[in-house]
Amino acid sequence: MSGGRAELAAHEPRFTGSFTQQQPIPEEAIAAAVAVLRSGRLHRYNLAEGDVGEVARLEEDFAAMSGARYCLAVASGGYAMGAALRALGVGPGDRVLTNAFTLAPVPGAIAAVGAAPVLVEVTEALTIDLDALAAKARAGDVLLLSHMRGHIADMDRLMEIAAAADIRVVEDCAHTMGARWGGVWSGRHGAIGCYSTQTYKHINSGEGGLLLTDDADLAARMVLLSGSYMLYARHTAAPPPKAFDALRYEMPNVSGRMDALRAAILRPQLARLAEDCAAWNERYRAVEAGLRGVDQIALIPRPQAEAFVGSSIQFRLPGFSAEKVRSFLAGCLARGVELKWFGAEEPQGFTSRHSHWRYIEGQSLPRTDRVLATLIDMRLPLTFSLDDCALIARIIREEAQRGG
Numbered sequence: 001m002s003g004g005r006a007e008l009a010a011h012e013p014r015f016t017g018s019f020t021q022q023q024p025i026p027e028e029a030i031a032a033a034v035a036v037l038r039s040g041r042l043h044r045y046n047l048a049e050g051d052v053g054e055v056a057r058l059e060e061d062f063a064a065m066s067g068a069r070y071c072l073a074v075a076s077g078g079y080a081m082g083a084a085l086r087a088l089g090v091g092p093g094d095r096v097l098t099n100a101f102t103l104a105p106v107p108g109a110i111a112a113v114g115a116a117p118v119l120v121e122v123t124e125a126l127t128i129d130l131d132a133l134a135a136k137a138r139a140g141d142v143l144l145l146s147h148m149r150g151h152i153a154d155m156d157r158l159m160e161i162a163a164a165a166d167i168r169v170v171e172d173c174a175h176t177m178g179a180r181w182g183g184v185w186s187g188r189h190g191a192i193g194c195y196s197t198q199t200y201k202h203i204n205s206g207e208g209g210l211l212l213t214d215d216a217d218l219a220a221r222m223v224l225l226s227g228s229y230m231l232y233a234r235h236t237a238a239p240p241p242k243a244f245d246a247l248r249y250e251m252p253n254v255s256g257r258m259d260a261l262r263a264a265i266l267r268p269q270l271a272r273l274a275e276d277c278a279a280w281n282e283r284y285r286a287v288e289a290g291l292r293g294v295d296q297i298a299l300i301p302r303p304q305a306e307a308f309v310g311s312s313i314q315f316r317l318p319g320f321s322a323e324k325v326r327s328f329l330a331g332c333l334a335r336g337v338e339l340k341w342f343g344a345e346e347p348q349g350f351t352s353r354h355s356h357w358r359y360i361e362g363q364s365l366p367r368t369d370r371v372l373a374t375l376i377d378m379r380l381p382l383t384f385s386l387d388d389c390a391l392i393a394r395i396i397r398e399e400a401q402r403g404g
């Protein structure tokens with residue numbers, strides 16, 4: 001087969017761009033970072049007289065954009081999820097519900113507080129199976145819901161199930177910053193929303209995380225946990241000092257603060273988030289259009305109520321065996337299109353599936369396994385042009401048709 005492919009190669013266009021090249025940091029953000037460096041005041045609490053500091057400003061900006069009462073900036077998305085769970089009282093031996101299709105930092109955050117994930121099946125739409133959630137509702141009183149790859153479950157029904165079963169919901173919005181369900185920001189349906197500002201997410205500070213909540217008690221707990229050294233009065237997007245009165249003796253200081261340098265480069269990026277989301281969606285729609293109507297490819301439907309951010313795209317190859325998927329991936333790669341596969345036996349790159357997390361109790365998830373077996377995933381960096389997207393879709397289409 002490889003011989004045949006080599007002969008054909010001359011007629012087949014190749015994509016030569018990079019799937020991991022992000023946009024540069026905006027000049028305005030670079031200038032803000034340089035100003036922080038010149039000041040020497042990189043720690044969030046190291047403030048000049050009368051200054052609020054870049055970190056508190058970022059928290060104010062994000063709270064205002066999302067409509068949340070409180071915001072806390074932290075060191076990573078994983079740290080944010082751990083702090084959220086701990087603030088909700090999750091500890092050693094507890095069980096936390098979570099959807100089985102997610103990335104390793106999610107079960108990792110549950111393990112970090114000594115708790116055990118209870119995995120819930122996902123559907124062909126890549127969102128949590130709400131009937132399975134309702135059936136498992138008694139297995140835990142916190143749900144860490146991961147909006148994996150930007151797919152949002154029916155949040156109205158999910159919140160009804162959670163309310164009926166007394167489950168508190170933490171949303172992992174690593175892939176949904178700027179997305180909405182029914183007009184409400186992703187991360188604003190549950191008790192706490194967690195975001196990541198790691199390089200591959202929607203705003204880029206290398207590493208970083210953000211937390212949103214309307215609950216003063218949870219906000220105060222998370223500020224103390226994040227390592228406030230009793231300087232919580234310097235937080236301008238946190239509850240007033242009296243919310244901390246009793247908690248300050250109770251919450252351990254588990255340092256995971258954000259620093260002024262990262263906050264400085266994030267603020268201008270936050271200001272252009274809506275514009276970037278529109279650009280991602282244009283690219284998403286271009287690839288999706290190129291894959292539509294191909295017999296071998298099942299696109300993931302996007303519900304009307306979901307205003308998503310297309311920073312990546314997924315599709316399934318329902319009739320493909322593992323062997324066929326492997327040869328499809330190799331064919332795409334030979335033409336410069338780098339795809340991820342959630343069905344691989346071994347964890348690779350950024351993909352992983354529940355059977356790879358051997359530190360947790362093995363769980364039977366036949367529906368999820370069936371979905372992941374042929375699930376393909378591709379990032380859509382903003383450095384791709386719309387022509388790039390059309391070419392990539394063409395390559396995927398041709399390789400899928402060859403394999404079918």
Ligand SMILES: *Cc1c(COP(=O)(O)O)cnc(C)c1O
Pocket residue numbers: 076077078079102103105106146148149172174175196197198207208209
């Ligand atoms: C990236 C990511 C996170 C957070 O990751 P950090 O690298 O810790 O910022 C959480 N959930 C998902 C699904 C992610 O992809």
